[in-house]
Amino acid sequence: MWYSVLQKSHLHTSVHLLKKAAHNLKGNGTAAHVHNYRCRSAFKLLEIDDKYKLLKPGFNVIDCGAAPGAWSQIAVHRVNSTGASEYNPTCGTVVGIDLLHIAPLDGAHFLSNHDITDPVTLAKLLELLPGAQPHVIMSDMAPNASGFKEMNHEKVITMSLIDLAEKVLQTGGSLICKYWDGALAHQLQQKLSAVFRDVRTVNPKASRKLFFLARSYRKNKIVWLYIFMHVVSFVHLQ
Ligand SMILES: C[S@@+](CC[C@H](N)C(=O)[O-])C[C@H]1O[C@@H](n2cnc3c(N)ncnc32)[C@H](O)[C@@H]1O
Structure with missing residues (x-):
């Protein structure tokens, strides 16, 4: 019974x-x-940004895995890249990248049919951001295959994001990226912690996915460490 x-x-x-x-x-x-968002993933970013205030008027943003473009819609509005805001005259920039085609969006530059892991993409990205180092890199990218390929893709994506941050992100900048729970997540967290002052996991209610939020990028940490080691060895030789 x-x-x-x-x-x-x-x-x-x-x-x-x-x-x-x-x-x-x-x-x-x-x-x-x-709300006229291109897809409901918009609510994940809204929730994260409402809490952590990453996107501010005048900021430059890279949206990795941007199709169909809902995250870019939010970024355009929050960084005021169309200049439409009556309250804040500073205009930011939004550049979205995706393997797929992304329909045009006022206030955003899109690199459709581009792979974030391809060096050609980085070169084009730098052309679109002349002299303007991004304040925020965001990634909602998802692996597109299953099995070992998925694992490899996941690894390639996450490593490419760290590489991208090291090449373009400005000191003090932030990275928000989706990740998959597992051994790789720990490695990724360690790598992020080496170059960002504050790294945490965020789990928006609007999503079953987990995200790393890494803030306060320390751009020149490795360069300063190198200089410091040279100074120490020079002092020892005296
Ligand atoms: C969940 S969707 C992103 C949705 C988007 N945040 C939005 O709000 O519209 C994930 C996207 O990542 C893209 N993607 C996966 N791997 C990629 C790569 N290596 N380079 C560029 N885009 C990639 C996929 O094509 C897919 O469109």
Whole structure:
């Protein structure tokens, strides 16, 4: 008897959870439509940015894995890259990159059909940001295959993001990137902690995915360490 009661209550809970998930999906989908966002992933970034205030008027932003463009829509609005804000005259820049085509968006430059891991993409990115080092790099990129390939892709993506940050991000800048729980996540966190002062995991309610939020980029840490070691060895030789 107890078994059947437990079975019923378990079934009830599962049905309830499924209904709730369906309701949330429908709710977010409708809300995305109402707000004219290109997809409901917009709500993840809104939630993160409302809390951590990463995107400010005048900031330059790189959106990695930008298609269909919902994160870029939010960035355009928050950094005022169209200059439409009545309250703040400073205009930022938004550059989005994706393997797929991204439909044009007022206030954003898109590198459609570009791979973030390809050096050609970096060269084009630098052309679009002449002299303006980005304040924020954001990545909602997802691996596109399964099995070993997925694992490799995940690794390549995350390493490319760190490489990109080291090449272009300005001192004090931030990186927000989706990650997958596992051994690689720990490695990534360690690498991020070596070059960012504050690294934390964020888990927006609007998403089942986890993100690393890395803030206060220390650009010249390695260069300063190198200079420091030379000074120490010079003093020892005297
Ligand atoms: C979840 S979607 C991003 C949704 C986007 N944040 C938005 O709000 O519209 C993930 C994207 O990452 C892109 N992507 C995956 N690997 C990539 C790579 N190596 N270079 C560029 N884009 C990549 C995929 O093509 C896909 O469009």
